Amino acid sequence: MKNPNTLTVSLVTIGDELLIGQTIDTNSAWMAKELNHIGASVKRRVAIGDNWDDIWNCLQKEGEAADVVLITGGLGPTSDDITKPLLCKFFGGKMTTDKAALENVIDIFTKKLNRPLLDRNLWQADVPDNCTVLQNKRGTAPGMWFEKDNTIYVSMPGVPHEMKGMMQDDVLPILKDRFMLHAIQHRTLLTAGIGESFLAEILVEFEQELPQHIKLAYLPSYGMVRLRLTTSEQNAAQGEIKLEFDKLKKLVGDYLVIDQDLSLQETVSNILKSSKKTLSIAESCTGGYISHLITLIPGSSTFFLGSVVSYSNEMKVEILDVPSEIINQHGAVSLETVAKMAEGIRRKTGSDYALATSGIMGPEGGTEQKTLGHVCVAVSSAQTTTTTTFDFRFDRKRNIELTAVHALNFLRKNIG
Amino acid sequence: MKNPNTLTVSLVTIGDELLIGQTIDTNSAWMAKELNHIGASVKRRVAIGDNWDDIWNCLQKEGEAADVVLITGGLGPTSDDITKPLLCKFFGGKMTTDKAALENVIDIFTKKLNRPLLDRNLWQADVPDNCTVLQNKRGTAPGMWFEKDNTIYVSMPGVPHEMKGMMQDDVLPILKDRFMLHAIQHRTLLTAGIGESFLAEILVEFEQELPQHIKLAYLPSYGMVRLRLTTSEQNAAQGEIKLEFDKLKKLVGDYLVIDQDLSLQETVSNILKSSKKTLSIAESCTGGYISHLITLIPGSSTFFLGSVVSYSNEMKVEILDVPSEIINQHGAVSLETVAKMAEGIRRKTGSDYALATSGIMGPEGGTEQKTLGHVCVAVSSAQTTTTTTFDFRFDRKRNIELTAVHALNFLRKNIG
Numbered sequence: 013m014k015n016p017n018t019l020t021v022s023l024v025t026i027g028d029e030l031l032i033g034q035t036i037d038t039n040s041a042w043m044a045k046e047l048n049h050i051g052a053s054v055k056r057r058v059a060i061g062d063n064w065d066d067i068w069n070c071l072q073k074e075g076e077a078a079d080v081v082l083i084t085g086g087l088g089p090t091s092d093d094i095t096k097p098l099l100c101k102f103f104g105g106k107m108t109t110d111k112a113a114l115e116n117v118i119d120i121f122t123k124k125l126n127r128p129l130l131d132r133n134l135w136q137a138d139v140p141d142n143c144t145v146l147q148n149k150r151g152t153a154p155g156m157w158f159e160k161d162n163t164i165y166v167s168m169p170g171v172p173h174e175m176k177g178m179m180q181d182d183v184l185p186i187l188k189d190r191f192m193l194h195a196i197q198h199r200t201l202l203t204a205g206i207g208e209s210f211l212a213e214i215l216v217e218f219e220q221e222l223p224q225h226i227k228l229a230y231l232p233s234y235g236m237v238r239l240r241l242t243t244s245e246q247n248a249a250q251g252e253i254k255l256e257f258d259k260l261k262k263l264v265g266d267y268l269v270i271d272q273d274l275s276l277q278e279t280v281s282n283i284l285k286s287s288k289k290t291l292s293i294a295e296s297c298t299g300g301y302i303s304h305l306i307t308l309i310p311g312s313s314t315f316f317l318g319s320v321v322s323y324s325n326e327m328k329v330e331i332l333d334v335p336s337e338i339i340n341q342h343g344a345v346s347l348e349t350v351a352k353m354a355e356g357i358r359r360k361t362g363s364d365y366a367l368a369t370s371g372i373m374g375p376e377g378g379t380e381q382k383t384l385g386h387v388c389v390a391v392s393s394a395q396t397t398t399t400t401t402f403d404f405r406f407d408r409k410r411n412i413e414l415t416a417v418h419a420l421n422f423l424r425k426n427i428g
Numbered sequence: 429m430k431n432p433n434t435l436t437v438s439l440v441t442i443g444d445e446l447l448i449g450q451t452i453d454t455n456s457a458w459m460a461k462e463l464n465h466i467g468a469s470v471k472r473r474v475a476i477g478d479n480w481d482d483i484w485n486c487l488q489k490e491g492e493a494a495d496v497v498l499i500t501g502g503l504g505p506t507s508d509d510i511t512k513p514l515l516c517k518f519f520g521g522k523m524t525t526d527k528a529a530l531e532n533v534i535d536i537f538t539k540k541l542n543r544p545l546l547d548r549n550l551w552q553a554d555v556p557d558n559c560t561v562l563q564n565k566r567g568t569a570p571g572m573w574f575e576k577d578n579t580i581y582v583s584m585p586g587v588p589h590e591m592k593g594m595m596q597d598d599v600l601p602i603l604k605d606r607f608m609l610h611a612i613q614h615r616t617l618l619t620a621g622i623g624e625s626f627l628a629e630i631l632v633e634f635e636q637e638l639p640q641h642i643k644l645a646y647l648p649s650y651g652m653v654r655l656r657l658t659t660s661e662q663n664a665a666q667g668e669i670k671l672e673f674d675k676l677k678k679l680v681g682d683y684l685v686i687d688q689d690l691s692l693q694e695t696v697s698n699i700l701k702s703s704k705k706t707l708s709i710a711e712s713c714t715g716g717y718i719s720h721l722i723t724l725i726p727g728s729s730t731f732f733l734g735s736v737v738s739y740s741n742e743m744k745v746e747i748l749d750v751p752s753e754i755i756n757q758h759g760a761v762s763l764e765t766v767a768k769m770a771e772g773i774r775r776k777t778g779s780d781y782a783l784a785t786s787g788i789m790g791p792e793g794g795t796e797q798k799t800l801g802h803v804c805v806a807v808s809s810a811q812t813t814t815t816t817t818f819d820f821r822f823d824r825k826r827n828i829e830l831t832a833v834h835a836l837n838f839l840r841k842n843i844g
Contacts, residue, residue, distance in 0.1 A: 029647050031470040032614070033461025034656075036454050040475070045449025054447040055482065059456070059473035066471065073489075089625040090646045091635060132625050171648075173822050198448075209505040209548050219507060230506045231445050232587075238450075293737075299723025300716030303737045307715025310791050310824055318739040320747070321709075321719045327734040327777060331747060361743060375726050406589050408726055 013079050014162075019052040019191050022074035025059040026067060026086035026095050027170060039084055039175055050184055051193030051244070052080070062092050071102055075163045080187065085170030087153040089132045096138070096156075099167055103158045105140030112147055113137035113154040120152055146182045150174045155182065194244040199257040200273035203264055204236045204421055211237055214263055226256055234417040236269065269421065276420040277305040283427055284315040284365075291423075292363035293319035294332055294353040296344065297371035297387060302416045317361045322353065332356035345370045347388050347399040354392035366392045367423045371402075373411045385411050389419045391426040398426050429495050430578075435607050437463055438490035439473040442483060442502035442511050443586060446475040455500055455588055459595065466600055467609030467660070468496070478508050487518055491579045496603065501586030503569040505548045512554070512572075515583055519574045521556030528563055529553035529570040536568055562598045566590045571598070610660040615673040616689035619680055620652045620837050627653055630679055642672055650833040652685070685837060692836040693721040699843055700731040700781075707839075708779035709735035710748055710769040712760065713787035713803060718832045733777045738769065748772035761786045763804050763815040770808035782808045783839045787818075789827045801827050805835045807842040814842055 013019055023043055029035040037059060044054045055078055060066045067086075074081045086095030100107055114137035121129045136152045139145050146155030146166070151174040158165040166183055168175045187193075203211065208230050212219075219228055231238040239260060243253050261271055270279045284291055293303055303319040306312050320331050325344055328334040334352040342348040350370045358366035371387030378384030385404035390397055402418050404411045429435055439459055445451040453475060460470045471494055476482045483502075490497045502511030516523055530553035537545045552568045555561050562571030562582070567590040574581040582599055584591045603609075619627065624646050628635075635644055647654040655676060659669050677687055686695045700707055709719055719735040722728050736747050741760055744750040750768040758764040766786045774782035787803030794800030801820035806813055818834050820827045 028645055030457075030473065031460055032464045032658075033457040033459070034647055034654075035649075036452065036457045038452050041446075041449040041452045043449070044447050048448045055477070056486075057446065057473075057475035061471070070472075088646065088648075090628045092643075092645055127623070127626070130625055130629055132628060173826060207543070209546055210543070212506045212548060213546055227508075229444055229508055230504065231450055232504075233451075240450075242448075295716070298720075299728075300711070300719030300735060300737065301723075303716030304714075304720050304828075307717075307737070307739065308825060308828070312715075313739055316739050318743040318747075319716060319737040321716065321723070321735040321737070323723065323729055323732050323734040324777070331734075331736070331776060360747060361740070409724060410589060412720075412724070 013191065019080065019187065019193055020055045020078045021047050021052050021080045021082060022078035023054060023057040024070060024074055024081055024083045025057070025170070026062060026083065027059075028061045028092070030059040030085075031061045039170065039172055042172070042176065043082060043084075043179065046179060046184060048196055048198075050188045051195040052187060052191075053196070062086060062094055064094060064098060067095065067098055068102065071165065075161065075165065078163070080164045080166070082183070083165065083167045084175050087136075087167065087169045089136055089152070095167065096140075099143075099156060099158065099165075100140035103140060103142055103160055103165075105142035107138045108141040109137050110139045110145045110154060113139065113145060116147060116149075116154075117152045146178055148174055148178060149181065150177045157186075194246050196242060196244055197253060198240055198242050198273065199253055200238055200240045201257075201261060201264065201271045202236060202238050202269040202274075202276075203267040204269045206237070206267045208232050208237050211239070211264070211267075215239075215260075218259060218263055222256060223252060226253060228260075234414050236417065236421075238273075239264070240273075269424070275305075276417055276424065277309060280420055280424050280427070281306065281309050281312060281315065283424065285311075287427075289364040289427065290315050290317050290361075292317045292357045292361040292366045294357040294366065294368040295319055295321045296323065296328070296350075296353070296369055297373050298369045298412055298415050298419070299323065301412050302367065302369065302419060305416060305420070317363050320357055320360075328353060332360070343382070345372055345382055345386060345388055347390070347401065350388040350390040351392070351397045351399050354390035355397055358392045364393065365423070365427055367419060368392070369415055369419050371411075371415060373415070374408045387411075387415050387418075389415075389422050391423050393426070429607065435468040435496065435603065435609055436471045436494045437468050437496045437498060438494040439470060440486055440490055440497055440499045441473070441475040441586070442478065442499065443475075444477045444508070446501075447477045455586065455591055458588070458592065459498060459500075462595060462600060464612055464614075466604050467611040468603060468607075469612070478502060478510055480510060480514060483511065483514055484518065487581065491577065491581065494579070496580045496582070498599070499581065499583045500591050503552075503583065503585050505552055505568070511583060512556075515559075515572060515574070515581075516556035519556060519558055519576055519581075521558035523554045524557040525553050526555045526561045526570060529555065529561060532563060532565075532570075533568045562594055564590055564594060565597065566593045573602075610662050612658060612660055613669060614656055614658050614689065615669055616654055616656045617673075617677060617680065617687045618652060618654050618685040618690075618692075619683040620685045622653065622683045624648050624653050627655070627680070627683075631676075634675060634679055638672060639668060642669060644676075650830050652833065652837075654689075655680070656689075685840070691721075692833055692840065693725060696836055696840050696843070697722065697725050697728060697731065699840065701727075703843075705780035705843065706731050706733050706777075708733045708773045708777040708782045710773040710782065710784040711735055711737045712739065712744070712766075712769070712785055713789050714785045714828055714831050714835070715739065717828050718783065718785065718835060721832060721836070733779050736773055736776075744769060744772075748776070759798070761788055761798055761802060761804055763806070763817065766804040766806040767808070767813045767815050770806035771813055774808045780809065781839070781843055783835060784808070785831055785835050787827075787831060789824045789831070791824060803827075803831050803834075805831075805838050807839050809842070
């Protein structure tokens, strides 16, 4: 290791699509999280195009700076994918067919895809003779592990689930095995209802007294702030991080949403599961996004009965039994309507709790009384129906996301 | 410019959260797209942590390689944000309070947030005296424009909507104004039902005969492949790219979904809008995700009436009027049930078309007959109900996304 205390990693992503904005890079975040978890430290993430000189220079520079260079992308079967021949030349090898990789390609095409096998598919089994091949159990392009001048280089396909599989099956276990890494430990809590700078004021003394090897980070997102303490496992073993985390929780007080690194939908899901209560949702302005967040959670069918996306007023009346007078008198975006929506879906589904949203997400539809970004939210239970309003001031997509997060937080408070 | 023909850009993102995987970087993709649009060429994207030496070295290296270095992040009010003092030292300036930025901070806190103003908020208005200040109309941290050794450096806040506003208001117009850029032109089409390597076989000759200044890229995603031709505006003006794009369309034939760079939901939305038809959806396995994709489109309320996320069988029976015998006999995941779901939601909402999905997304629920990833889809109109099945083999999230895309494509085929 270039630095005896930490294994440093550079993440290199290859592909023109990243430089013209066609693709959002979700691979790097996942890789960083997993590497962090085993105690490796990502120092840089670099994205470059399918260009020979750019790739070559990048590998050289990143290799000088980091212990491990993890490369994704550029291994496809088409002519714009030049990464493999470049790697072969960079490490001074010769191309050779890997038998296991070839069997894998043949297997995928004949058994799984049931398609004729083309030459360009067979070429996917060719690899430089000076690499260790990482077999791809989820696709045709094999991974390649090189070592040069005390640096490890691993090339993986850019397809997310293929890369993830290869990291989990091979790369992470090998790195963990070979280097004695101290896993980095994080303790994270989520706050709501207080801005970043006000939190910082509350935590001035805490930060000053924090031991040097424990770091505090502020991670704001969607109008909430996550606070994270970080240290290495060694220190954590001494109970120090627990101690500091408890202090932090006390200082944050009522602003605390949850003292784990969980999303709001996971938090809500855990509460409902453990109390064996069920949920239904009536979404107007969020258009199905809250239901999507809930149903992304495996096993959500144990507590989530379903929802109605009542985009039209007719649906509010016909399916959710909102009295049309209520809509006529108060409007579709009103506390009165959203309360009836929540009560309606709860009655229809027989759920213990119901959440409802109605608002103006933009870019059009705002009025003087009800401005763009105005949202009404209701939570209904057998005992009572509670409502609230929010006002956001962003674009349609962000307004929808903010509404979802704050509606879920309102639900959490009313089912706690 | 370091190269007289193109304005090259490096994107630098600063923040520990990017290196531990807490945040997915969506800023870079947006910036790349916009820069590309005005004819600037993004060569590299680099993400680094809140570390003095790493930032310093990165600015030095990126400044040597590119004409413009666009920096985001690290400008927050808390102690882990060190970018501003570093920039001040890097460019040899002194900190000074910017009057307009200060007024902006005071305005936001007193008028918009109605919160007391802290010292750390006032500091946000301090800037190095050798930069041009870009006022932030959406937040408290101002942008900073520096020039050194023939390179432009711009520092912007990392909050997406603040960065986007500053790019649109200032950075993009100034760059466009100052450099005579030839806008890069893309022509993109979307194909479905054919793999990347088979497309490449069809296009072997086309690729060989393609003029050097026109590039063809394969962009696979969600089991479909986008094909993109790229050239500069100069060549495009000669009609060459149009000619080549027409050839490409012919070669692709029936695999063509749409000859524009549109998503499937946009394609479906355009068809429905122009034919003045309405849509409703019954989602089981996709849990609201298709409705979310549709309602992200501004103005979708003109054709989208709403949907029912019938996660429980009771909801399928009670709200969508699926006969319970059908579910008992064929199961919730069956062509029979999904057809009844589509017909039910269409009748209930009175829409012209209805789409319905039911499937097994995992990680649990697969059986020998109906394996994990098995999906049934139906489209119903006044004339007929058509069904189909798909089989995916990924994780829950990706299975949901794939189902949504392929269901939308099935809908497109049946409303065309």
